[in-house]
Amino acid sequence: MNNIPVLKALKKYIDERNAPFSMPGHKSGRGFTCTDEGRLFNEVMLKGDITEVEGLDNLHNPQGIIKEAQELLAKLYGSRASYFLVNGSTSGNLAMIFSAFKEGDKVLVERNCHRSIFNGIIMRKLQPIYIKNYMSKRYNAPISIDMGHFLQTLEENSDINGVILTYPNYYGITCDLSLVVKKCKERGIKVLVDCAHGAHFGISPLLPDNPIKLGADMAVMSAHKTLPSLTQTAYLHIGETMDKSLTDFYVSMFSSTSPSYTFMASMDYARYYLETYGREAFDSLIKTVDDYRDRINQIKGLHVISQEDIKSEYAQSPVGFDRTRLIINVDKEYNGYALLDYLRLKGVQSEMSDGFNTVLISSPFNSKEDFERLFMALKDFPMSDYKRKPIEIKVGTIPSRALLPWQAVESKSALVDLKDCEGKISGTNIVPYPPGVPIIMMGEFIDRDAISMVQYYLSNGVTILGIDEEKIRVIEQ
DSSP states (O other), X not given: OTTOHHHXXXXXXXXXXXXXXXXXXXXXXXGGTSSHHHHHHHHHTTTTOOOSOTTSOOTTSOXXXXXXXXXXXXXXXXXXEXXXXXXXXXXXXXXXXXXXXXXXXXXXEETTOOHHHHHHHXXXXXXXXXXXXXXXXXXXXXXXXXXXXXXXXXXXXXXXXXXXXXXXXXXXXXXXXXXXXXXXXXXXOEEXXXXXXXXXXXXXXXXXXXXTTTTOSEXXXXXXXXXXXXXXXXXXXXXXXSOHHHHXXXXXXXXXXXXXXXXXXXXXXXXXXXXXXXXXHHHHHHHHHHHHHHHHTTSTTEEEOOHHXXXXXXXXXXXXXXXXXXXXXXXXXXXXXXXXXXXXXXXXXXXXXXXXXEEEEOOTTOOHHHHHHHHHHHHTOOGGGGBOOOOOOOOOOOOOBSSOHHHHXXXXXXXXXXXXXXXXXXXXXXXXXXXXXXXXXXXXXXXXXXXXXXXXXXXXTOEEXXXXXXXXXXXXX
């Protein structure tokens, strides 16, 4: 197997990771072995990797089984129409932006949007106005959009064409989408939602509702993140206000002309599983997560963030929380990255970590043994070996903009020493992890405050995207 490195590495990963708390939602195939229908999918998975043939319909012009499957999907989520996406949520976000907006439209978008949203803004040549994120100094993470800033920005801009939000964020936290929709509907503004991590929302009253039910005009969901579906599969849903024929066109434009029937079969199965077993399965999962949250909270130095914690931290408007997630916060004198590495050594694969939190994504296909392995590993975590200097969150004001993002992309640029960048226009996005909220976006002026924040993060060993050996790419003027 030495001459097939990807296959060899994949086999090694499978052998070493016994408790998967990361994507995808089927958890190493378990989601396809728990029902007769799942076992049927396993049976046809490889043999069903075919192209369009007689009797199997065509994703780009569905008239038969794919049309029927997408209608069942729309019925479950309460949408006017729903689509299978074989190019992931990225293609859905692009199709959503192109369907909803025209070139030059002005849109509100939260500061820490997914890069596919930002790429769509560039490709469609939109004018983004960024919404601040409310940052938790206690948990070193973005809680939600700053609702006060959103409402103020809405009032100050009468020519807004739409709003693009992330619901939930990576920490499972949702903004008050009902309020956002209400304020936008009063002004005839479209609401688009990147709900990549919320395909399971609405199936249980213990979870936030799905954005279409709350009145969003369009929403994209990654089926593979939390449901039994293959990686790269996603759904796009549209509400009653949207032009279906236009959406049909752009979904087809951003989709492969050789769509995988295996992908589509897994998405159809994920919908069936959610519809048939979802309420009971997710209620049971949440009970298990709650039980282990209480147990983990007894371990000194660790705290699993709850919905009550979020509510006490953020009082601007009601926020929701995905209770299937375990967000393990470490005391500020310890290291969240080290916890992630430690758990891997113990056979527990987490989804991600920042400096203070490790994020684990559970699904109904995580076993009791998975949770027990996680708990025992945490119980034995040698915390005293991982002390470190606390890093203070630094988030400044949003800088003024000189160029639209698409203009910045198409402008000549050069690398300049960080200390010499004041007053120059950034040709890239500068994003520290943690907290994952950009300090500077491309096209914005680099001011002294931004330089100081970058220097602070660099001096504390924080990874910053967009920095190349203490140099920033700036627009040549």
